[in-house]
C-alpha cells in the first residue's frame with residue numbers, strides 16, 4: 307500500500323488511543339464508504355477490528371477526518 311505507514315506499537319498505544327479517542331482507522335475516515343475506501347485502497351490492514359493485540363499498526367496518509 308503506497309499511502310500507509312506501518313509503526314511498531316505496544317499495549318500502551320492501545321490504552322492511550324482509547325483514553326484520548328485517537329481516530330486513525332478506516333471507519334473514522336470520511337473516505338470510508340459502504341465498507342470500502344472511496345480511493346480504492348485496501349482497508350483490511352487498518353480497519354478497527356484488526357487493530358487490537360497487534361505489535362504494529364498501519365496509518366493511512368490519506369486519512370480524512372471530519
Ligand code: SF4
Nearest residue numbers: 332335338343347366
Ligand atoms: S483513505 Fe485510507 S484511512 Fe481512509 S478509508 Fe481509505 S484506506 Fe482507509
